[in-house]
Amino acid sequence: MSAKVVVVGSANMDMVAFAPKLPAPGETVLGTRFEMACGGKGANQAVACARLGAETWFIGRVGTDAFGDILLQSFQEAGVRTDFVQRDPETPSGVALIFVDETGQNEIVVAPGANGRVSREDIDAASKVWDNAKALLVQFEIPLSTVGYAIGEASRHSAIVVVNPAPAPREPLPEEWFGLVDVWTPNEREIEGLTGIAVTDLESAESAAKALLDKGAKAVVLTLGANGSLLATHDFTRHFPAFQVQAVDATAAGDAFAAALTVKLAEGAPLEEAVIFANAAGALACTKVGAQPSMPTRDEVENFLRSQTLP
Ligand code: ADP
Numbered sequence: 163m164s165a166k167v168v169v170v171g172s173a174n175m176d177m178v179a180f181a182p183k184l185p186a187p188g189e190t191v192l193g194t195r196f197e198m199a200c201g202g203k204g205a206n207q208a209v210a211c212a213r214l215g216a217e218t219w220f221i222g223r224v225g226t227d228a229f230g231d232i233l234l235q236s237f238q239e240a241g242v243r244t245d246f247v248q249r250d251p252e253t254p255s256g257v258a259l260i261f262v263d264e265t266g267q268n269e270i271v272v273a274p275g276a277n278g279r280v281s282r283e284d285i286d287a288a289s290k291v292w293d294n295a296k297a298l299l300v301q302f303e304i305p306l307s308t309v310g311y312a313i314g315e316a317s318r319h320s321a322i323v324v325v326n327p328a329p330a331p332r333e334p335l336p337e338e339w340f341g342l343v344d345v346w347t348p349n350e351r352e353i354e355g356l357t358g359i360a361v362t363d364l365e366s367a368e369s370a371a372k373a374l375l376d377k378g379a380k381a382v383v384l385t386l387g388a389n390g391s392l393l394a395t396h397d398f399t400r401h402f403p404a405f406q407v408q409a410v411d412a413t414a415a416g417d418a419f420a421a422a423l424t425v426k427l428a429e430g431a432p433l434e435e436a437v438i439f440a441n442a443a444g445a446l447a448c449t450k451v452g453a454q455p456s457m458p459t460r461d462e463v464e465n466f467l468r469s470q471t472l473p
Contacts, residue, residue, distance in 0.1 A: 164215050164216055164217050165216055165217065165296040165297070165425065165428035165429045165430075166216070166217045166218075166219070166294050166295045166296055166297075166428070167211045167216040167217070167218050167219070167295070167296065167297050167298075167299060167424055167425060167428050168218075168219050168221065168291050168292070168295050168297070168298045168299070168316065168321070169204055169207050169208040169211060169218060169219070169220050169221070169242075169298075169299045169300070170204065170220075170221045170222065170280070170285065170298065170299075170300050170304070170308070170309070170312040171202065171203055171204015171205070171207065171208070171220075171221075171222055171277075171280075171299075171300060171301050171303060171304055172202035172203055172204040172205065172222060172256060172274070172277040172280075172301070172303035172304055173200070173201075173202040173204060173205035173220075173222050173223075173224055173233045173237075173247075173255070173256060173277065174200075174201045174202035174205070174233075174255070174256040174257055174258045174272065174274075174277070175198060175199075175200065175201070175229040175232065175233065175255060175256070175257045175258070176198065176199045176200070176201035176257075176258045176260060176453070177196070177197075177198050177257060177258065177259055177260065178196065178197045178198070178199070178260040178261075178262060179193045179195070179196050179259075179260070179261055179262070180193055180194050180195040180196070180197075180261075180262050180263075181193040181194060181261060181262075181263060181264075182194070182263065182264050183263050183264070184261050184263045184267065184268075184269050185261070199452060199453065199454065199455075200232065200233055200236040200454055201258060201453050201454065202256060202258075202277065202303060203301040203303050203326065203328055203417055204220065204222055204277075204300075204301055204303060204304070205220070205222075205233065205236075205237065205454070206414050206417035206418075206421075206453050206454055206457070207299055207301065207326070207417045207420055207421045207424075208220040208237065208240075208242045208421075209236075209237070209240040209242060209454045209457055210417055210418050210421030210422065210443070210447075210457040210458075211242075211299070211421045211424065211425050212240045212241040212242045213240065213241075213457050213458065213459045213460065214421060214422055214425045214443065214458070214459070214460050214463065215425065215460040216424075216425045216428060217243070218241070218242045218243065219242070219243045219245070219246065219288075219291050219295075220237055220242050220243065220244055220246075220247060221246045221247065221280070221284060221285065221288050221291065221312070222247055222248075222276075222277065222280055222284075222304065223247065223248045223249075223250050223253075223276035223277060223279055223280045223284065224247060224248075224249060224250070224255045224256075224276050225249065225250055225251075225253055225254040225255035225275060225276050226249050226250070226251050227254050227255055229254070229255035229257065230249055230255045230276075233255060234247060236454070240454070245288075246284070246287065246288035246291055248276075248280075248284050248287070250275075250276040250279055253275050253276045253278070253279055254273075254275040254276065255275050255276055256272070256273065256274045256275040256276060256277040256278075257272070257273050257275065258270060258271070258272045258273075259271045259272075259273070274303070277303055277304050278304070278305065279305075280304040280305065280308050281305070281308055282307070282308060282311045284308070285308065285311050285312050285315055289315075292315065292316065292319035292321065295316070295319060295321045296321060296322060296427075296428035296429070296430075297316075297321050297322040297323070297324060297424050297425075297427055297428035298312060298313065298316035298321050298322070298323050298324065299324045299326065299420060299421065299424040300312055300313065300323075300324075300325055300326070301325075301326045301327070301328050301420075302326075302327055302328060302329055302330075302331055303328075303329070306331060306333070306335075309325075310336055310339060313325070313339060313342050313343060314342060317342040322344045322345075322424075322427050322428060323342055323343045323344050323345075324343075324344065324345045324346075324347060324420065324423060324424045324427065325339075325343045325345070325346050325347070326347045326348075326416070326417075326420040327346060327347075327348050327352050327355075327356060328348070328349070328352055328416065329352070330348075330351060330352040330354070330355025330356065331355065331356075335356070337378070340377060340378030340379055340380075341378065343379065343380070344380055344381065344427075345380070345381045345382070345383060345423065345427070345433070346374060346379050346381070346382050346383070347382075347383045347384075347385065347416075347419065347420045347423060348374075348382070348384055348385070349384070349385045349386075349387070349416050350367070350384070350385075350386060350387070353370045353371070353374060353382075353384055354370065356374060356377075357370050357373035357374055357377070358373075359373055361384070361386070364389075364392070364401060367384055367386060367392050367401075368392065368394065368399055370384065371384050371392055371394035371399065372394065372399075374394075375394060375395070375396060380395065380396070381393070381394070381395045381433060382394045382395075383423060383433075383437055383440070385415075385416055385419055385444065386404075387404075387412065387415075388404050388409070389403070389404060390402045390403040390404035390405075390441055391404075391419070391437060391440070391441055391444075393433060393434065393437050395433070400434065402437050402438060402441050402473055403473065404441060404444075404445055405441060405442055405445040405466070405470055406445075407445045407446065407448055407449050408449055409445075409448035409449065410448065410449060410450065410451060411448065411450065411451045411452065411456065412447075412448050413451075413452060413453050413456070414447055414452075414453035414454070414456060414457070415444045415445075415447045415448050416444070417447075417453065417457070418440075418443045418444050418446070418447035418456070418457050418458065419440045419441070419443060419444035419447075420440070421443070421457070422436075422439050422440040422442070422443030422444070422463065423436050423437065423439070423440035425439075426439045426440070438467070438472060438473065439463060439467070442463050442466050442467050442470070443457075443458050443463050445466075446458035446462055446463060446466055
């Protein structure tokens with residue numbers, strides 16, 4: 163039986179224009195190509211959870227515009243339940259406007275739109291979602307007060323709480339979160355934002371993870387890109403090297419990782435087993451271009467793990 167996972171977060175339409183160079187202020191440049199794709203960390207992680215076999219419910223907000231239709235359709239195609247996604251009549255769907263030049267450099271403006279209005283009331287309107295829910299996964303692309311409220315609700319219903327603190331918050335997080343969150347999954351930049359410790363090697367990674375534990379975190383899984391991940395709890399610390407793959411695009415590797423970790427924990431797996439599964443999902447996400455299209459399926463992760471010597 164698949165485990166039930168709730169994802170509360172953002173959904174964006176990503177619009178990417180490619181051009182020989184990025185425009186200077188006031189300049190118009192002629193582009194070469196345009197692509198549109200569904201994105202937003204919340205949506206990417208929800209789609210990943212569904213592909214990995216969880217019964218996945220997304221709570222968030224999109225506009226009543228055409229992008230809202232496309233975002234909802236893409237969730238449904240991935241098998242994500244959208245019963246509790248609100249359509250906001252006053253605010254457009256979130257968009258990310260991305261320019262990419264010939265060298266791969268980019269410039270991004272995110273207009274959060276409806277994501278900025280995901281509210282406590284939206285969580286209350288979804289109160290039925292907690293029936294039998296095994297885990298909650300949240301990120302920081304919606305108002306932090308709503309994230310905190312969702313964490314409280316999940317914890318009250320005995321669901322495991324996983325926080326992917328991305329992007330790094332500008333304000334300190336409320337103290338009471340630390341007692342309620344089961345696992346934190348920052349990357350190197352995000353843990354620096356949370357602790358002030360820059361991660362440059364395994365030793366500084368351990369110090370940063372320890373600093374987050376000292377703030378009250380119960381468990382930290384710090385993702386280290388091509389260096390894998392570091393699991394730190396109050397009892398032990400363990401480094402899991404990355405699986406070797408032909409990496410072509412690391413976009414959303416962190417989203418695949420957080421989703422995979424949450425799905426395995428929701429199924430009752432111990433932390434170390436969940437981290438190995440997440441390392442495999444993150445590695446596989448790097449072997450394909452794009453965010454949602456590169457999220458691996460359950461079969462892909464399991465076949466991959468069978469082909470590897472496990473740590
Ligand atoms: P983010 O996308 O948030 O920056 P990371 O770059 O740390 O996150 O990647 C998340 C996870 O994806 C890593 O912990 C690792 O498991 C996997 N991963 C990332 N890059 C690679 C790579 N080049 N080779 C293998 N695995 C990778």
